[in-house]
Amino acid sequence: MSLVPLWDSDIGSSTDNLPEIFSGFSPSEITRVMRCLGVRRRAFSPGEILAREGDISHAVVLLLQGTALVRRGDAEGNRHLIEVITASDVFGEEILWDPARRCQHTATATEQGVALMIDMQKILDPQGPLCELRSRVVENLLRIMGAKNRKLQEHLQVLAHKSLRARLLEFFTQHAAANQSTIFTLRLNRNELAEHLNADRAALSRELSRMKAEGLIDYHRNSFQLLR
Amino acid sequence: MSLVPLWDSDIGSSTDNLPEIFSGFSPSEITRVMRCLGVRRRAFSPGEILAREGDISHAVVLLLQGTALVRRGDAEGNRHLIEVITASDVFGEEILWDPARRCQHTATATEQGVALMIDMQKILDPQGPLCELRSRVVENLLRIMGAKNRKLQEHLQVLAHKSLRARLLEFFTQHAAANQSTIFTLRLNRNELAEHLNADRAALSRELSRMKAEGLIDYHRNSFQLLR
DNA sequence: GAAGGGGTGTTGCCGTGGCAACGGACAAGC
DNA sequence: GCTTGTCCGTTGCCACGGCAACACCCCTTC
Incomplete structure (x- = not known):
């Protein structure tokens, strides 16, 4: 794990x-x-x-490169996959509003990458020793939170369906809309997709087969196409 | 429906x-x-x-008094209860980040009340004709979004459980924690609670009966107690 | 008191899907 | 070649819970 002050590095150069x-x-x-x-x-x-x-932790994680899966578990040991975060996504922003500064999720990297760990205490404290750029950071943070909340709403929209097929179709439709195409490739394997849809992996495979047989979708491994 | 400019009214006086x-x-x-x-x-x-x-719509709704239920439906006509909003809660902030300014939810009042309709366009536009108080409004909005974020996370945490009993226990535990007491009264009737938990009303009643019989909870109408 | 309506409890039926177990496909390493 | 591991598909079993129907309670209205 490399953890060095950022201003010694060259992140500022890659403004792309x-x-x-x-x-x-x-x-x-x-x-x-x-x-x-x-x-x-x-x-x-x-x-x-x-x-x-x-x-x-007092630090919010900001991904610059790479991919990570965000999960949350419960007392019975069940895990639930909340989201996939990629470059420029934020993770752990909930600690900003938790007095105990306790992280609610686990983020596991799936690809090599780089992240920024930002101590956000000083951002929320108006009396803090932060330079006059603070209000602009807050403004950007507001947009980030807006995007984050929309992601959560979409996930809720998926889980609000009672049947596994309906959840799958909702998920696929969202992906197709985001990709502007009915053909897309998932970053998730079957286990992870099942976790995300709150379903069993075997039941997920079974339902995918049925949907393919009925001509609703086509797929091979992680490549999917939404038909109809 | 009364819809008048606010500065003709006396909202500023009730700063409680x-x-x-x-x-x-x-x-x-x-x-x-x-x-x-x-x-x-x-x-x-x-x-x-x-x-x-x-x-x-370009307006975000801010409740001053009263209560409303926030719902979302799907194509098949299923409805899902997202949350209950009460005094000082915000609704519809998602339009701020939707280019189409399309409202994603339906809010239905359950009690008489008063709301503010705030055109938020000018807040997000740094060039807008807004006074210098803008940055402080943005800051408050960020806190509101943080609170909203936590509400969404809690709801996700409920829906992430596979069994109805687990969802109920999660919901009750959250309520008990919020009320600092294992005894609480719900604003929701059985139908609405079932909608919120993504379940059938009859199945909900059945599970509640079983949990009472097993000594996990006690309840009468809308008064609940979490035992054990 | 009678009638009506909203909210809630109950119960039988049966389908969706959780669970466990197994087999096949594919890749990496020896 | 064989082995090991990982991922995915399949299938039998059966429980949870969706659905429909009905009963009950409580309140309001006439």
Whole structure:
């Protein structure tokens, strides 16, 4: 695990996929903000855990590269896959509003990548030692939260269906809409998809087969096509 | 339906349950912000619909008094109860990040009350004609979005359980934690609770009976107690 | 008191889907 | 070649819960 102050690194140079939280900032402004916030950079490998449910942390995770799965478990040991986060996504923002600063989810990397760990305390505290760029960070954070909440709404919309087939169709429709195409490839394997849809893997396979037989969808491995 | 400019009314005087979005504002500042934003006041009666799924609107709804149920339906006509909003809650903030400004939910009043309809366009537009109080409104809005985020996460946590009993126990546990007591009264009737838990009303009644028989809970009508 | 209506409890039927077990496909390593 | 591991498909069993129908309670209205 590499964890170094960010301003020693060269993130400011790759402004192509500038994370949303620095949207509208010049490279020099980014450097200033990161100094103020004490942003740290962390490289990770597949399988590595970026944050664990129950951890106490003051840092929000911002993915620059790579992919991670966000999960939450319950007392009985069931796991539920909340979402897939990729470059420029935010994770763990809920600690900002939790007095105990307790992380509610576990994020596991599936691809090698880099993340920023941002101590958000200073952002929410108006009296904090943050430079005058604070209000612009807050504004970007607001947009991020808006996007995050929409993701949650979409997931809720999936889980609100009673039958597995309906949940699948809802999920596929959302994906097709996001990709602007009825053909898409999932990052999730069957186990993970089942976790996300709150279903059993075997039942998921069975239902996919039925839907293919009925001509609703076509698929091979992780490539899917929505027909009809 | 009464819909008048707000600064003709006397909302500024009742600063007791000041809505979060005006948190930290003095009465005169509130008046100024409301002028800038063109806030409108709307009184409503039980059964009245505050906003309908699919509507195009630029206004976010802010409840001052009363209660409303937030629902979302699907193509097959199934309805799902997302949440209960009460005084100082916000509804419909998702339109802020939807380019089509399309409302995703339906809000139905269950008690007589008053709401503010706030045109939020000017808040997100940094070039807009909004006074210098804008950044403080954005900041409050961020906290509101954080609270909303947690509500969504809690609902997801409920729906992530496979069995109806587990969903019920999760829901009850959340309520008990929020009320700081294992005894609480629900605002929802059986139909609405079933909608919220993604279950059938009859199955819900059956499971509640079983849980009472097994000594897990006790209840009469809408008064519940979590035992064990 | 009678009638009506909304909310709730109950019960029989049966389908969706959870669970467990197994087999096949494919890749990596020896 | 063989082995091991991972992922996916399939199938039998059966329980949870959706659905429909009916009964009961409580309240309002006439």
